[in-house]
Amino acid sequence: DIQMTQSPSSVSASVGDRVTITCRASQGISSWLAWYQQKPGKAPKLLIYATSTLQSGVPSRFSGSGSGTDFTLAIGSLQPEDFATYYCQQSNSLPLTFGGGTRVEIK
C-alpha cells in the first residue's frame, strides 16, 4: 500500500493567514492526489482533485500543487469557515489511501 504522510498534524492560525499543508507519498503517485475538508460531525467534502483542479463551488483561496511524491494544499487567506481537518488521498494504485489528517485550529 502507498502510505500518505501529512504535516503538520495540526496548525494554529488566525483569520487572514496563509496556511500550507504538505502531503508526502511513500512512492510516486504522478498527479493522482485529492484533498478533502472535514468539519466535526460532518462528512468529508472534496476540495481538489488531480493535484490542482478545484472542485466546483470551492473558493479560489484553496489551491493545490505538487507531483510525484510531494504535494501541498494552500489556503490563501484563512476564513472562519476553513477551520477544519484536511485529508489528502492518493489514487495512483489500489487500495486508495488517505493521509492522517491536518487539523487547522484557531489561534
Add this chain to the structure above:
Amino acid sequence: EVQLVQSGADVKKPGEPLIISCKGFGYSFTNYWIGWVRQMPGKGLECMGTIYPGDSDTRYNPSFQGQVTISADKSISTAFLQWNSLQASDTAIYYCARRNYYDVKGRGWYFDLWGRGTLVTVSS
C-alpha cells in the same frame, strides 16, 4: 437532488450481524463506483473497498478483505456493507461515497459525493 442517503445509526452486541445501506438519488447509480470509508472514533479515513453497481465488480482493501462484504442492488440504486459477526473494534462511522475520475482513461479517482455517514456502535 444528487445525494447518497445512508441508513441510520445502529447499536449492536459483539457477534451480531449487520447490514448498512447507501441509496443514490439524482444520478445514474450504475455508472459510478461506490466506496465505503471507515472513520474510527477520533481517527482518520480508511477506504474499505469499492463496488461498481452496474455489474457488482468489487475491489476490497486487503486490510478489510474477509472482514466485511460489499454488495449492491442496482434495481434499487443501493449499495450495502455487511458484517457477519461484529466486534467492538468495528465501532466507527461508515461513509459511502461516489468515486469519480479525472481523465479520459478513467484515472485520478476521487470521491466527489458523500453520504452523511452511519454510526455503528458495538458494545456488550
